[in-house]
Amino acid sequence: MSKADKKLVIFSDIDVEKALKNALQKPRPDLISEVRESGLKGRGGAGFPTAVKWNLAASAQGDRKFVICNADEGEPGTFKDRVLLTDYAEQLVAGMVLAGYAVGAKEGIIYLRAEYTYLRKNLEATLEKMRGRKLLGKKISGKDFEFDIHIHMGSGAYICGEETALIESLEGHRGEPRNRPPFPVTVGYLGCPTSVNNVETFITALHIVEKGAKWFKTYGTEKSTGTKLFSVSGDCDKPGVYELPMGITIKKLLETVGGEDAKAVQVGGASGTCVPRKDFDRAIAYEDVSTGGSIIVFGPFRDMLEVAINFMEFFCDESCGQCTPCRLGTETLLEGLDMLDEGKCSLKYLRELCSLGETMQVASKCGLGQSAPNAFLSIVENFKSEILDSRCTCR
């Protein structure tokens, strides 16, 4: 596996204890401004500026606040958090303590997906070890600051990676996203101000606070600073987790992972976009093709319609069913894909389906429904002739 090939930011060496102690010596606003200065955006995929989130949670009224780690990594093609939770758990815990200190929270929760139950034992051991070293619990590193973390297991629902659905799930409800506003930073878990961040975000923030925003910004682009972990799978020679600077072109990435002959790349998982070969010069960054880290490579012989069907089946299964555009839209798009597969879809109807997809993008309640048609739309747009040619019933 190539995760240690390059040590840029997240995989660079760090003395966790020293980094955390240094951070806790700084005034809280300084921590947040260092993170703001770095331009760090949420690494789960949504790309919301981390410092803004922390600042809102810090300034929100409330005696009780929470820091939640979103370890409900469920986006198809994403597995970088699994690697972090396995090999970098100490950094995650330290990052959460740092966030707790910055926003004024005493309680942290790791929401770990049910599929990762096998990682729990190691995580619990790490928490215990950190408590023993006075880096977690009461009077952390001798300061008058307490923060502790417990693990909450998910129960198998992709939608719980959406932060308000995650909070609903923590509170013992169906994981159905809430209306926003209010945002979790003001009204979150148990009605308290809550900052929900991705595993990678906490770890990146720890590095930034220790090594400085300036250093972080030497990587990446102006709008997408730093590096990012990419989970690469599919038709390439070297699948695995890679740390690469933001703004890297798809072409360059494919060279790195040995997938130069790809005919398309799915960037951002099932909810992301399918980029055809002609667009491989595009950059992976928030301002161009955005991703939470999922890169799925499709080789020259892949049937793109099968790919689209697989993604749409996923969404039909994982739609929480709360809002109509998503619940019925995903079903209707899947039926359309099946018609295409049978070679029985008129172009007129296909246009209607595309228009339905665009409606879902604006009318769905949460990110799942809004992004569910992305793969459908980009695959139909870029591979229409391939699909129609290969499914001709007159043959």
Next chain:
Amino acid sequence: MLASERDQLKAEIIKMAKKHDQHRSGLIPVLQHVQNVSRHISPEAMQDIAEAFKIHPVEVQGVVSFYSFLSTEKKGKFIVRLCRTISCDMAGKEAVANQLENELDIEFGETTDDGMFTLEFTNCLGMCDQGPAMLVNEDIYAKVTPEKVADIIDSYRNRFGAHVTQGEHA
């Protein structure tokens, strides 16, 4: 379920609910426990859980039906969950699925007659770089091939205490 078993489970439910101050945030941990112990969440258990948390049973059922790791139907002692998402699909999950059906003599969604194995598809397991991947209860298997399927299944079948009918899974 025997009456004494239900009483025992009920006592556990009440104890766990108390630990969470009967707050609803303890509901899912209790459901997970019941699922683990009795391999499903029966209508009776839902009643008991609702009582313990002072909520309507339909609220409990609503939660149970939402999550794919909770079920009202009794599952096998070992739940085999094969990833069907794109990367594992491209890596050859179909052949593995076929062999799983052959070894267990059931189809996906079914449980073997002896109550040992349930076969299910699941969405992305986060092992996309090492597909096809599958979970057996909490254990993860990567790069599964049709040839490996029988050995994996046997390792559970031959596990000490696997045939004990009651109690937590081996």
